[in-house]
Amino acid sequence: MTELERRLRESKLAWRKHVAALPAGEKLRMLEEMIADTRAIVATHPPKPANPVRFSPR
């Protein structure tokens, strides 16, 4: 692990510990936001695939 990777890992863990120390009500609100965001992504339809015949090489 490089020094940069180690520092990134440490700062990420520090951030997660900071979040874990928040009041339970705040963390549950964050959870519900996460779930709503996930549902919004699932509800977004991907574009139709390109027509393979049209793009097939001759």
Added chain:
Amino acid sequence: MALENIFPVLNQMEAEGVIGRYAIGGAVGAIFWLEPMHTKDLDVFLTLPTSHGGSLLTLTPIYDYLLPRGYQPRGQHIEMEGWLVEFVPPGTPLVEEALARAVTRDVNGVPVRVFTAEHLAAISLQVGRERDHDRIARFIEHEALDAAKFDDILQRHQLLEKWRQFRRSRES
């Protein structure tokens, strides 16, 4: 969706004797001690009052209480405030103990009973799926476990071998 609206209902059910002692377990229980993690349902562990003279445990009083209040059954769950809530009587001595020793936490002014971090980690070890092991790793990473209490639980519930296996798997 509003988890915080569910807790007053649970407290009221307990106060009216519809359910016995309850406590939150599972992923939502873990969030009380860790950072938020994705989950689809709320596990409510509880004791159920038995019918007079009988020993049969039944969830019927819960349904009788909640359905007239607009909550809907969804398989083994009841949908409350957009959440799938499962009411689970304890199935092992470890979960019985977790329920008996659960602690009260505050959620925006509402008291909520929740399993201790040590019991949640021990239950995760006992269940033993990959995601349960990930949860134990988070408890360790966050230094959320009291080592003496956790060790005591592991010893009394014959989980030391599973603990050794877990540690070996994480070291490799």
